[in-house]
Amino acid sequence: xxxxxxxxxxxxxxxxxxxxxxxxxxxxxxxxxxxxxxxxxxxxxxxxxxxxxxxxxxxxxxxxxxxxxxxxxxxxxxxxxxxxxxxxxxxxxxxxxxxxxxxxxxxxxxxxxxxxxxxxxxxxxxxxxxxxxxxxxxxxxxxxxxxxxxxxxxxxxxxxxxxxxxxxxxxxxxxxxxxxxxxxxxxxxxxxxxxxxxxxxxxxxxxxxxxxxxxxxxxxxxxxxxxxxxxxxxxxxxxxxxxxxxxxxxxxxxxxxxxxxxxxxxxxxxxxxxxxxxxxxxxxxxxxxxxxxxxxxxxxxxxxxxxxxxxxxxxxxxxxxxxxxxxxxxxxxxxxxxxxxxxxxxxxxxxxxxxxxxxxxxxxxxxxxxxxxxxxxxxxxxxxxxxxxxxxxxxxxxxxxxxxxxxxxxxxxxxxxxxxxxxxxxxxxxxxxxxxxxxxxxxxxxxxxxxxxxxxxxxxxxxxxxxxxxxxxxxxxxxxxxxxxxxxxxxxx
Numbered sequence: 001x002x003x004x005x006x007x008x009x010x011x012x013x014x015x016x017x018x019x020x021x022x023x024x025x026x027x028x029x030x031x032x033x034x035x036x037x038x039x040x041x042x043x044x045x046x047x048x049x050x051x052x053x054x055x056x057x058x059x060x061x062x063x064x065x066x067x068x069x070x071x072x073x074x075x076x077x078x079x080x081x082x083x084x085x086x087x088x089x090x091x092x093x094x095x096x097x098x099x100x101x102x103x104x105x106x107x108x109x110x111x112x113x114x115x116x117x118x119x120x121x122x123x124x125x126x127x128x129x130x131x132x133x134x135x136x137x138x139x140x141x142x143x144x145x146x147x148x149x150x151x152x153x154x155x156x157x158x159x160x161x162x163x164x165x166x167x168x169x170x171x172x173x174x175x176x177x178x179x180x181x182x183x184x185x186x187x188x189x190x191x192x193x194x195x196x197x198x199x200x201x202x203x204x205x206x207x208x209x210x211x212x213x214x215x216x217x218x219x220x221x222x223x224x225x226x227x228x229x230x231x232x233x234x235x236x237x238x239x240x241x242x243x244x245x246x247x248x249x250x251x252x253x254x255x256x257x258x259x260x261x262x263x264x265x266x267x268x269x270x271x272x273x274x275x276x277x278x279x280x281x282x283x284x285x286x287x288x289x290x291x292x293x294x295x296x297x298x299x300x301x302x303x304x305x306x307x308x309x310x311x312x313x314x315x316x317x318x319x320x321x322x323x324x325x326x327x328x329x330x331x332x333x334x335x336x337x338x339x340x341x342x343x344x345x346x347x348x349x350x351x352x353x354x355x356x357x358x359x360x361x362x363x364x365x366x367x368x369x370x371x372x373x374x375x376x377x378x379x380x381x382x383x384x385x386x387x388x389x390x391x392x393x394x395x396x397x398x399x400x401x402x403x404x405x406x407x408x409x410x411x412x413x414x415x416x417x418x419x420x421x422x423x424x425x426x427x428x429x430x431x432x433x434x435x436x437x438x439x440x441x442x443x444x445x446x447x448x449x450x451x452x453x454x455x456x457x458x459x460x461x462x463x464x465x466x467x468x469x470x471x472x473x474x475x476x477x478x479x480x481x482x483x484x485x486x487x488x489x490x491x492x493x
Contacts, residue, residue, distance in 0.1 A: 001455055002048065002294050003048050003294070004289060004293075004298065005047040005049035005290065006049065006288045006289075006290045007049050007051050009288045010058070013284045013288065014283075014284045015059075015061040015062055017282050017284050018203075021203050022170055024201065024273075025273075026200075027199070028169055028171075028198060028200035029200065030171045030185075030186040030203075031171065031173065031204070032186050032202070032203070032204045033174040033182070033205050034205065035207050035208070037056045037174060038052070038056035039052050040053075040207065042208075042222075042226055042302070043207055045298060046222045046298050046299040047219065047289065050285075060105060063107070065169045065170050066106065066107070066169075066172055067167065068108045068109060068174060069109055069166070069171060069174075070094050070097060070098065070110075070112070070174060071111075071114050071175045071182050072090055072112075072125075072175060073114050074115050074116045074122035076176075077089075077090065078119040078120075078121045091121075094111060094129075094176060095132075097174075097176065098134065107168070109165075109166055109171070111135070111137070112137045112138070112164055112181075113126060114184065115140070116139060116141075117140070137162035138162050139161040139162065139184065140160050142156075150267075152187075153264055153268055158191035158192070159191070163189075163196075164192075166189075171189070173186050183204075183261075187268075190202055190265075190268050190269070194268050204254075205283060208222075208226075209223045209234045209251055211237070211250060211283060212249075213249065213286050215236060216334075218295075218296045218303070218334050219296070219299040220234050220249055221333055221334050222303050222306075223251075224326075224330055225302065225303045225307070228323045228326040228327050231252075232252060232253065233252045234249055234250075234252075235249070235251065235252055235255060236249065236250075237255060237277055239258055239276035239277065239278075240278040243275035244275070244276075248276075250276075254277040258276065258277045262274070300334055301341065303327070304331065304338055305478060307324070307328070307330075307331060308480035308481060311324055314483065315485075341459060342362055342368060342457075343361065343480075344360075344459050346459070347359055347370065347459045347460060348461055354373070356373040357373050357379045357486050358371065358379050358461050359383035360458065360459050361383050361387045361453070361457070361458045362456055363387060363452075364452060364455065369386045369387045370386065371383025371385070374423070375423070376406050376410075376423065377424040380425070380426045380460060380464055380471075384426055384430070384453075384475075385433070385446070387453060388447075388449045391446075392442070392448070398442055400440070400443045401433055401436050401443070402436065405436065406424060409424060409428060410424070413428075425465065425467045425468050426471040427470075427471045433447060450475065453475050453476060453477055454475065455476055455478070456476075456478070458478065458480070459482075460481045461481075461484075462482060462484050462485060463486075464481055
């Protein structure tokens with residue numbers, strides 16, 4: 001669990017770099033903010049030491065000068081697009097984000113509905129926001145965007161969009177997910193600000209790929225693994241190399257669109273302030289890595305985890321062969337395979353020994369703990385209890401949850417809740433453990449050890465139920481599963 005990233009240095013240098021960019025443009029900057037602002041668990045996994053809320057903590061240091069615009073695509077509202085990691089629609093996530101930002105002392109100036117074309121659901125969402133006291137603006141589809149520069153930078157392009165009123169030097173434009181129109185919102189604002197005689201600039205903040213790490217550094221490969229289903233590819237920035245003779249890393253979409261962006265800048269401002277897509281970025285993450293080998297190993301583990309996730313998605317009919325193939329290529333580039341995860345062999349070995357699903361957890365000190373399937377509980381629940389016993393130095397033969405307490409829970413599940421599986425899930429076992437902790441000091445010590453599971457690796461010989469997988473995720477365990485079901489049934493709950 002060694003740290004490889006200096007989080008405090010990141011908070012200091014990143015916020016200062018943004019202040020410098022604001023000053024470069026005369027005091028007004030539109031900052032396109034990609035990725036997750038306050039729950040960036042991918043970054044925390046591949047850069048040990050990076051706090052998941054680092055980016056929003058960095059913005060808090062600029063809170064007196066910053067305001068936030070949330071962009072949401074009208075088409076995503078109409079199609080009820082779901083945010084995959086949270087399982088909630090994009091429009092609901094806008095409300096959640098507003099609450100989170102406000103709770104952190106950040107000012108949310110407005111919401112912009114992009115690509116608005118009179119979608120009834122988008123109109124209804126606007127009315128809902130306005131009833132809640134949130135200012136809402138509309139941006140419209142632009143024929144030929146982003147390639148027809150003459151159409152875009154004119155009265156029938158950006159000129160049709162509402163001008164979003166802002167009051168602070170730093171305007172952060174973010175969104176519930178990709179494709180929400182963040183860049184177009186920034187460029188539209190530049191057009192309108194210039195028409196009003198206001199000097200303003202644009203910059204982009206994306207954590208990955210890290211521009212000053214090698215192209216095939218494992219951390220950058222891990223970013224490709226995270227976006228394997230989106231066809232994103234890291235590449236050398238040819239514009240930066242040509243302008244400065246320096247090799248930097250960017251990704252295909254930014255490189256492909258840069259000539260168009262440069263043309264738009266020239267039409268709006270009279271010149272392009274950047275020589276390359278790398279120039280547009282304000283990402284200081286690469287300068288805050290303090291132990292490169294620690295980050296390399298963490299990234300290698302992430303690539304393999306993504307590989308297992310993709311195989312499970314494919315098995316469930318949610319993923320594709322192409323995504324799995326891309327991840328196999330990335331593992332080859334990184335010179336790794338599933339064998340770098342000791343929990344894989346441990347779980348598979350236990351499953352072969354017992355003839356039933358099994359789970360393995362690797363603790364922070366490297367120790368491997370396994371769990372088997374029993375009549376009372378599933379393997380994921382067994383593994384959790386065994387891991388807690390090991391951490392708390394409790395004898396293996398000790399029953400932390402009495403069988404007399406488990407049986408009534410099974411009765412409720414089967415007799416009254418209609419479950420066909422009497423075994424306790426991970427969350428049910430933890431509730432029973434918490435109840436036992438009132439009377440049993442060992443159970444109380446096991447409960448206190450729960451925090452030490454965060455960041456530990458885990459692997460199951462079968463795909464876990466959503467209940468068990470969700471519990472492991474909330475506990476902070478880094479779970480992978482074999483792409484197989486426990487039974488040969490066609491329907492799996």
